[in-house]
Amino acid sequence: MGTAVRARRLLAGLLGAALSGIGPAPALAFANVAAGDPVGDEELPTLGGGRAALWSPRALANVFVFFRPRQDHSLSTLKAMAECEREFEKRPVRWVAVVSGDWAREEVLATVAEAGVRFAVLVDAGDELYGRLGVRLHPVVGIADARGRLLDYVPFHKVNYCDMVRIRIRRALKEVDQAAVERVDHPPRALMPNEIPGAVAKRHLHLGEALLQRKQWQKAAAEARVAIGRSPELAAAHALLGRALAAGGRCPEALRSFDEALRLEPGNRAAAEGRKACAARR
Amino acid sequence: MARRRTVHILVALAGLAAAGGVAAAGPRALRKHTFKVRLGPLPANQKVAWSHGPYEAGDCSICHASADPRKPGPVSKPGNELCFGCHEEFQEIMARRYKHPPAQESCLHCHNPHNSAEKKLLHVELGAGCKDCHPAIREVAAKARVKHGALETGARCASCHNPHGANVEKLLIQLPFDLCVNCHGADGMKDHAGVSLTNFKKLLEENRFWHAPVAAKDCSACHRTHGGDNFRLLVADYPAKFYAPYDLKNYALCYGCHNEKVVGEPVTRTLTNFRDGSRNLHFVHVNKAERGRTCRACHDVHASKQPLHIRQGVPYGVKGWILRINYTKTPTGGTCAKTCHETKTYSRAGAGASRK
Numbered sequence: 203m204g205t206a207v208r209a210r211r212l213l214a215g216l217l218g219a220a221l222s223g224i225g226p227a228p229a230l231a232f233a234n235v236a237a238g239d240p241v242g243d244e245e246l247p248t249l250g251g252g253r254a255a256l257w258s259p260r261a262l263a264n265v266f267v268f269f270r271p272r273q274d275h276s277l278s279t280l281k282a283m284a285e286c287e288r289e290f291e292k293r294p295v296r297w298v299a300v301v302s303g304d305w306a307r308e309e310v311l312a313t314v315a316e317a318g319v320r321f322a323v324l325v326d327a328g329d330e331l332y333g334r335l336g337v338r339l340h341p342v343v344g345i346a347d348a349r350g351r352l353l354d355y356v357p358f359h360k361v362n363y364c365d366m367v368r369i370r371i372r373r374a375l376k377e378v379d380q381a382a383v384e385r386v387d388h389p390p391r392a393l394m395p396n397e398i399p400g401a402v403a404k405r406h407l408h409l410g411e412a413l414l415q416r417k418q419w420q421k422a423a424a425e426a427r428v429a430i431g432r433s434p435e436l437a438a439a440h441a442l443l444g445r446a447l448a449a450g451g452r453c454p455e456a457l458r459s460f461d462e463a464l465r466l467e468p469g470n471r472a473a474a475e476g477r478k479a480c481a482a483r484r
Numbered sequence: 485m486a487r488r489r490t491v492h493i494l495v496a497l498a499g500l501a502a503a504g505g506v507a508a509a510g511p512r513a514l515r516k517h518t519f520k521v522r523l524g525p526l527p528a529n530q531k532v533a534w535s536h537g538p539y540e541a542g543d544c545s546i547c548h549a550s551a552d553p554r555k556p557g558p559v560s561k562p563g564n565e566l567c568f569g570c571h572e573e574f575q576e577i578m579a580r581r582y583k584h585p586p587a588q589e590s591c592l593h594c595h596n597p598h599n600s601a602e603k604k605l606l607h608v609e610l611g612a613g614c615k616d617c618h619p620a621i622r623e624v625a626a627k628a629r630v631k632h633g634a635l636e637t638g639a640r641c642a643s644c645h646n647p648h649g650a651n652v653e654k655l656l657i658q659l660p661f662d663l664c665v666n667c668h669g670a671d672g673m674k675d676h677a678g679v680s681l682t683n684f685k686k687l688l689e690e691n692r693f694w695h696a697p698v699a700a701k702d703c704s705a706c707h708r709t710h711g712g713d714n715f716r717l718l719v720a721d722y723p724a725k726f727y728a729p730y731d732l733k734n735y736a737l738c739y740g741c742h743n744e745k746v747v748g749e750p751v752t753r754t755l756t757n758f759r760d761g762s763r764n765l766h767f768v769h770v771n772k773a774e775r776g777r778t779c780r781a782c783h784d785v786h787a788s789k790q791p792l793h794i795r796q797g798v799p800y801g802v803k804g805w806i807l808r809i810n811y812t813k814t815p816t817g818g819t820c821a822k823t824c825h826e827t828k829t830y831s832r833a834g835a836g837a838s839r840k
Contacts, residue, residue, distance in 0.1 A: 233757065275740055304745070332743075333754020339696070339741045357696050358741055360705040361653050361660055365581070389651035391658050392580060394642070401573035408570040409537060412546050421541065 233336025249323035257350045261296035263374035264346040271309040279341040280317035282364040303327035403433035419449035437467035453480040525598040535599040567591045580649035587648045611640035628711025661701030691787035723778040730776040760830035
C-alpha cells in the first residue's frame, strides 16, 4: 500500500470520526487501491488469445468486472453487464472482464457464453492483478478513467446493482453529476398513494370538479370542503368551493372562497375569473 | 349494472416491461389470475366493507356514459386514464423507475371500481392476490423451514413492496436495510422459537465498521426474505458454531462473494493480508479437518468496532461466555493477545510465523 493510499485512508478516517450519527466507517475500494490511484497498465492474456490491458486511453470509462465461474452472483452480474455494454456501445466506454488464471478454461468459457459477454476476458495468471489491487470479492466492478486511475469501485449488490454501475459509467462520461449518483444510491421511499402529501385532498378536488361539470354544485361543494379539510393550503379546492357556491347562487360566500384561493395562489385563474363573475352579478 | 363479468386476465408482462423500468429484468412469462375477477358491484347477499366514493354516492356518470345506475353504459375514458383523472398521485407513482406491469396495464386487475369486502377495493386479500400471480413466492413461503414473520403480519407483501411502482428493484419501497430496520430496529423482537433478535439500529450505531452488504443496505444479499431452510433465513450454508470441520460447502454463504481460495491455499502473497510472510493465517485457523475456527470466531458478520469486521469478543460455549480476541493492528500485520492462544504477532513483511 502506497503512502498516498495511507494518507487518504487516514484523512477518510479523520473525516469519519468527525461525523456524528449513524453511518459506516469509510472503506477502501479494492484492498490495496483507493479511488484516484492508478490501476496499472500491464497487459494480460485474453481468453480468446492475444493480450489486453485493463484500460485504454481512448475510453472515458474503462469498466472491468472481476468474476469467477460456478457462482450465481458472478453469472447474474456478467449477464447484467453484457446488457449494459450494449446500452453504452456507441459511447467511449471500454469493457473487460477479469478471471483468475486458476480456473479451467472450459469453465470460464461456459460462464462467459451463458452470460452473453462480448467483451474481452483477461486471464490473471498467478493472481498477480488480484493481489496487486487487493481484489477480495466476486463479483466486483471497477471503473477507471482515460488515464487509468480508479474512479469507482462497486462491489456486488443483490438489489439495484445494474443501476449503480450504469450511473457511475454515466458520471465517468460526464453525462451526470454526483448528485445523480447519490439519487441512485439513496432512492427515495416509494410512498403508497395515501401517503403522498395532498393526494387524498386532490382526489376529492377532482371528483368535485367532475361533479360541478355535471351541474351538481352541492355535491361539488361538499367534495371541495373535504379537500380543504385535508389540505387547507390547496388553493384549487378553495377556488372549486367558490365556483360551486357561485353556481348555487351564493356569491357572497363564494367571494370569500375566491379570495382565500387568491391569497394562497395569486395567479389562480379559476378564482380570479369566478371572483370577477360574482362581482359582476352583485 | 349488477352483471357479473368474469374475466381471466392475461398480463402480458413482456410487452409492458419493455415500456417501463422492468425492461432490465428481461422478458417474463405470461401470468394469469386463477380467481375470478369481478368488476361490477358485489351482489346484495355479499358483505361489502369498502365502497368507491362515486359509486357509493350514486354518481355513476363520473366514470360511465350515463348517470342511470340500471344502465350506466360504457366507461367514459379507456383504461387507467379514467382512474388517474381523480387519483392524480399516480402520475408520480407510475413515473417511478420500476413499475408493476399489472398496474401499468389496468388498475382493475387488482381493484374493483365499485365496492369490495377488502381494503383498497382489492378483489381478494392483499397477500393472496399477490401470491396468485407469484406462485413461486407462495411456495417458498409455504414450504420454508424458517419463516419470515413479515409475510403474515402488518401489510404483508405491501410492508416491503409497493404494488404500483417503486424506485428500487423488485418494487421494494426502500433499499432492503431501510425496510428491515422498520421491524429489526427495536429491542424485544423474537423469532418463532422465542429467541431475541438483534436491534440492528443499535448495533450499527455502536459498531462503525459495517460489512459491505450492510453498508450497501443489501440485507437480501445474505438473507432470503420470503422464507428459507437455513438458520436466520440465510441464503446458503454458514456454520452456526465456533468450531466446524472445514468443508467448502459449509461456507457457501461467504463464498457467494468472497474468494474461497483465501482458506484453501496454505501459502500466498496475494489472497489475504492475514498472513505471516507468505503463510496464510486464514488457512491456519479455518482449514482443519476437525476443529476449524469458523468465520464467526473472529469476524462479526454485520458490524464491528474494529476494521476488517474483527470482533472484540465472541460468545463461546453453552453459556455464551465472551472470549476476548484482543486484536491489535500493526503497520504490516497485527497481534492477537491471548485468550484463544498465547499472544502472537504476524507480519506480511516477515518470512514466517513469529511469537512474542
